[in-house]
Structures are given as structure tokens and as C-alpha cells.
Amino acid sequence: MPANFFSSVPDSLPDELMETLVAHPNVRIERIISTGHSSPRDFWYDQDEHEWVIVLQGQAKIAFAEPARELTLGPGDYLEIPAHQRHRIDWTSDTEPTVWLAVFYRSPD
Numbered sequence: 001m002p003a004n005f006f007s008s009v010p011d012s013l014p015d016e017l018m019e020t021l022v023a024h025p026n027v028r029i030e031r032i033i034s035t036g037h038s039s040p041r042d043f044w045y046d047q048d049e050h051e052w053v054i055v056l057q058g059q060a061k062i063a064f065a066e067p068a069r070e071l072t073l074g075p076g077d078y079l080e081i082p083a084h085q086r087h088r089i090d091w092t093s094d095t096e097p098t099v100w101l102a103v104f105y106r107s108p109d
Helices: none
Strands: 017-024 027-034 051-058 060-064 069-073 078-082 089-090 098-105
Touching: 069 078
Parallel strands: none
Antiparallel strands: 017 027, 027 098, 051 078, 051 098, 060 069, 060 089
């Protein structure tokens, strides 16, 4: 039975919602829903996995530690974040849910 990626998208959430849709040893696919959420002020993601992410609805700003830069993403914008590239979410839209598709993967050893 097929599922719809945009079903059950709440207008507001107390915390960002991360749902694993597919998981295998070297890849994980998640649906992430943000409603005005951001990373804690001094927090940086520093992941062992590579991440490919696309914003399907809403907007977000991602900050990177080195080289220091910020990127604003809207519907259809995607990027790859290499493993251990420190990054954080500066903001997500508070006027509509931001719906992300994130693919986390490990390089073959």
C-alpha cells in the first residue's frame, strides 16, 4: 500500500519531527518536519554519515562552521553535507511547516 509523504503534516509541533522511512546498514531515509525550529545556539551537528537533504515545502537556513557560511533553502533546493561537516539549522519557517527529505549514507570501506 503506498503512503503519501505529505500526509499527517502538522501545522505546529513542540519539537522537530524526524521519521525514519527506510533504514539499511549503509543508508537511512528520513522525513523531517520543522515548524519554526532551530538548533540550540551553540550546537553543531557533526555526523559520521554523509547527508543529502532537500526542502520540499517551507524554508530553512543552514549555517556551516568551516568555511563559515549560511545557505537559505526553499522548495526544491537540495545539498550534500559531507560527513563531519559541522552544521546547524539557524531557522525554519514559522508561517508554514518545513518538510525535508534527508538521506544519510556511509561511504563503502
